[in-house]
Amino acid sequence: MVTINDLADMIAGIANVRIVKKHVPGPQGVRGRNSDNTRLSRVLGWEPEISLESGLARTYSWIEDQVRANLHKVLEVDAGPVETSI
Numbered sequence: 001m002v003t004i005n006d007l008a009d010m011i012a013g014i015a016n017v018r019i020v021k022k023h024v025p026g027p028q029g030v031r032g033r034n035s036d037n038t039r040l041s042r043v044l045g046w047e048p049e050i051s052l053e054s055g056l057a058r059t060y061s062w063i064e065d066q067v068r069a070n071l072h073k074v075l076e077v078d079a080g081p082v083e084t085s086i
Contacts, residue, residue: 001034002052014057 002010005021012019041047050058 001032010053011056011060014053014060 008019008021037047048055
């Protein structure tokens, strides 16, 4: 099981940033949810091929590429050709 804290740490590591988590008082809501994929595997014959962390890393990289490309387009339109180093 992956907690929200684990997920935040995982994504921060992928992004190569340091975060400080601040827990604030508030309603507890659902204390947790677990996913049991055995039925999915049994009925559909499907199992994940990559880990959560690997999938997040691939997704982060794709989003970063999209943001970088769009930023470059915006800067070009606004100010003419521009070199960016993000």
